[in-house]
Amino acid sequence: MTDLGKYAVEVLSAYAVTLALLVVLVLGIGLRSRRTRAALARAEAAAKAAADRHDHA
Amino acid sequence: MRRLFLRDLTLAIRAGGGFGLSLAFFLIVAVLVPFGVGSDTALLRDIAPGVLWVAALLACLLSLDRIFALDHEDGSLELLATAPLPLEGAVAAKAMAHWVTTGLPLAVAAPLLGVLLNLAPQAFGWLFLSLMIGTPALSLIGAFGGALTVGLRRGGLLLSLLVLPLYIPTLIFGAEVVRRGAAAEPVASVLSLLAAVTLGSAAILPFAAAAVLRVNLK
Amino acid sequence: MSLWEYANPTRFMAATRHLVPVTSALAGICIVAGLIWGFFFTPDDFRMGSTVKIIYLHVPSALLAINAWLMMLVTSLVWLIRRHHVSALAAKAAAPVGLTMTLIALITGAIWGQPMWGTWWVWDPRLTSFLVLFLFYLGYVALWATIEDPDTAADLTSVLCLVGSVFALLSRYAVLFWNQGLHQGASLSLDKEENVADVFYQPLLLSMAGFILLFIALVLIGTRTEIRARRLHVLNLRARAGA
Numbered sequence: 001m002t003d004l005g006k007y008a009v010e011v012l013s014a015y016a017v018t019l020a021l022l023v024v025l026v027l028g029i030g031l032r033s034r035r036t037r038a039a040l041a042r043a044e045a046a047a048k049a050a051a052d053r054h055d056h057a
Numbered sequence: 058m059r060r061l062f063l064r065d066l067t068l069a070i071r072a073g074g075g076f077g078l079s080l081a082f083f084l085i086v087a088v089l090v091p092f093g094v095g096s097d098t099a100l101l102r103d104i105a106p107g108v109l110w111v112a113a114l115l116a117c118l119l120s121l122d123r124i125f126a127l128d129h130e131d132g133s134l135e136l137l138a139t140a141p142l143p144l145e146g147a148v149a150a151k152a153m154a155h156w157v158t159t160g161l162p163l164a165v166a167a168p169l170l171g172v173l174l175n176l177a178p179q180a181f182g183w184l185f186l187s188l189m190i191g192t193p194a195l196s197l198i199g200a201f202g203g204a205l206t207v208g209l210r211r212g213g214l215l216l217s218l219l220v221l222p223l224y225i226p227t228l229i230f231g232a233e234v235v236r237r238g239a240a241a242e243p244v245a246s247v248l249s250l251l252a253a254v255t256l257g258s259a260a261i262l263p264f265a266a267a268a269v270l271r272v273n274l275k
Numbered sequence: 276m277s278l279w280e281y282a283n284p285t286r287f288m289a290a291t292r293h294l295v296p297v298t299s300a301l302a303g304i305c306i307v308a309g310l311i312w313g314f315f316f317t318p319d320d321f322r323m324g325s326t327v328k329i330i331y332l333h334v335p336s337a338l339l340a341i342n343a344w345l346m347m348l349v350t351s352l353v354w355l356i357r358r359h360h361v362s363a364l365a366a367k368a369a370a371p372v373g374l375t376m377t378l379i380a381l382i383t384g385a386i387w388g389q390p391m392w393g394t395w396w397v398w399d400p401r402l403t404s405f406l407v408l409f410l411f412y413l414g415y416v417a418l419w420a421t422i423e424d425p426d427t428a429a430d431l432t433s434v435l436c437l438v439g440s441v442f443a444l445l446s447r448y449a450v451l452f453w454n455q456g457l458h459q460g461a462s463l464s465l466d467k468e469e470n471v472a473d474v475f476y477q478p479l480l481l482s483m484a485g486f487i488l489l490f491i492a493l494v495l496i497g498t499r500t501e502i503r504a505r506r507l508h509v510l511n512l513r514a515r516a517g518a
Contacts, residue, residue: 004325007390014329014386015314018336018379022489025375029493033500040503043510050517201438205418205431215414215421219435222410223442226449233453250452254445265438272430 058142058150065154069123079116079159080166086112087170098175105174106184106235112170113163113188114195114224118217121199124155125207125270134207138274144267152193152200152263160192176239183238187251191231194255197262198223204266207273226254282359284502291495298492305485313478320475329387331479335486336379340408343373343490347415348440351433360505361498363429366436367419368497372490374412381405400454407446411439425505 004011070076090108091101128134137147167188168181176184202220206212230251237244281287313331320327347366354363384402389395396402418435422428 004328005319007324007326010386010389011325011328014332014383015310017382017386018332021375021379021382025372026493028371029497029500033496036500036503036507040507040510043507043514047510047514050514205435206421209421212421215417218410218417219414222407222414222446223438225407226442226445229449229453250449257441257445261441262438265434269431269434272427272434275427 058146061137061142061147061150062154065151066157068127069154069158076158076162079120080162082119083112083116083163083166084170086115087173090174102175102177102239105171105176106180106239107232108174109167109170109176109184110187110191110228110232110235113160113167113192114221114228116163117159117192117195117199118220120155120159121203121216121220122206122213124151124200124203126203126212129207134270135274138270144270145263148200148204148263148266148270149197149259152196155199156193156196160188160196164188164192176235179241180235180239183244184235187231187234187238187248190248190255191227191251194227194258195224197255197258198227201262201266201269204269204273207270227251230254279357279359282357282361284361284505287361288499288502291499295492295495295499298488298495302485302488302492305481305488307485309478309480309482309485313475313482317474317478323387324390326387326390327475329383330475331482333380333383333387334479335483336376336383337405338483339486339490340373340377340380340405343369343376344408344412344436344440344443346494347373347436351436354429355433355437360429361502363433364501364505365494365498366432367429368501369490369494370412370416370419372493372497374409374416376486376490377405377409377412381409398454400451403450403454404447407450408443411443415439425508 087109090104090112094100094104125134128137138144140147164185167184168176171181171184199220202216202223205219206216209215230247233247234244234251237247281290310331314328317328319325347369350362350366350369353359354366381402384399384405385396388397388399388402392399415432415435418432419428422431
């Protein structure tokens with residue numbers, strides 16, 4: 001590790017907080033994307049099934 | 058427009074609540090501060106301009122949802138939107154009525170509270186003047202915020218969150234006028250900045266609020 | 276092909292599908308490379324010591340905090356004038372990224388200043404302006420979250436963004452004035468215009484590029500999510516109506 005001298009705490013905490021916040025941001029956006037995509041796939045499948053039933057009826 | 062202004066005025070005074078409540082809140086905050094920070098007169102004298110302005114600001118905030126909420130509930134807001142009077146004018150009239158029942162009394166009462174907070178006597182006039190010039194902006198900005206949150210069930214907190222950052226320029230300049238007045242420093246430049254913010258608000262916010270109201274009433 | 280072609284949600288989705296992994300990967304590479312370079316392979320500043328290494332976090336995040344809001348302003352205007360849903364949704368997607376960047380800028384700025392100022396927070400005009408910007412972001416995000424109808428929310432948040440931009444600019448000057456008025460001596464602002472030596476400048480550029488790419492990637496992903504959510508909403512309404 002490079003010698004951070006007397007400011008080690010400050011520099012390391014700055015990096016730690018930044019990385020933590022970025023991880024939270026990316027995870028938040030990524031997980032929401034995944035959830036929405038899954039929900040949309042389910043809804044489209046259900047809509048398609050309903051349409052098929054309607055066509056055959 | 059005058060009739061709308063007078064109607065709102067009478068409603069505010071009659072409906073028991075809005076009018077006296079802001080003043081009472083103003084008084085309470087001014088009384089609470091010494092309990093919080095201690096009664097050291099030198100300290101109080103230093104912070105009085107800022108405290109009085111913040112208290113006035115918060116007192117204004119209290120009555121903001123009344124600007125549109127009551128009319129929205131009984132349907133008169135929709136009537137206003139379709140009336141021959143342009144909605145921008147209606148917003149301006151309502152904001153002005155709000156100011157007369159909130160900002161104006163606060164400006165008048167403020168020097169008395171200044172006494173409680175050991176405000177330097179030479180600042181009393183500046184306190185009154187700065188509030189007179191600055192609180193119309195608070196009413197206008199508040200009207201904009203009220204338009205955004207009209208019809209929301211617990212819109213009060215969101216209203217505060219939206220409106221308080223917009224209050225910052227008025228607060229900074231208003232408090233600075235009083236501070237400089239207390240220190241007998243030249244006040245003209247800050248006073249004109251304060252007036253500029255108020256005039257700018259009067260120029261753009263009725264339009265913004267009307268646009269927002271039209272969206273919300275669709 | 277004009278840019279407006281991508282206002283069509285389907286076209287937008289098709290066009291951005293491959294853009295997302297590319298920008299994400301590039302963002303990751305630039306940020307990791309830039310930060311490693313800056314953290315391990317640059318010297319200390321003779322005045323600030325090793326705290327100069329915070330520059331690789333603070334400057335890019337501050338840059339994006341402001342530019343995210345500007346992007347939201349432009350997309351809000353496009354929505355209000357041309358009613359392109361993709362535009363409104365892009366603004367909605369950008370807000371949390373801008374909010375986080377502002378928070379990072381605030382925290383790294385405060386930490387950076389601590390050794391020089393002696394306290395964890397000082398009402399330095401630049402930091403204070405970022406605090407005010409943070410409040411504006413908060414209000415914007417809260418408004419999107421509170422209004423139920425998507426088109427109404429888009430309209431209201433767009434007007435808020437416009438009015439907010441005017442007042443944010445006003446606040447910037449008011450805060451500058453306020454700080455000068457009160458604290459005559461405290462000119463301890465973290466001056467970005469300070470001459471940054473080359474040895475710091477290059478990893479900083481890399482880090483900035485990384486953050487910009489990250490912003491683009493996240494906004495693309497977020498907008499795509501919002502478009503899907505909108506379609507989901509329509510499908511649900513239709514299903515409920517049909518059932």
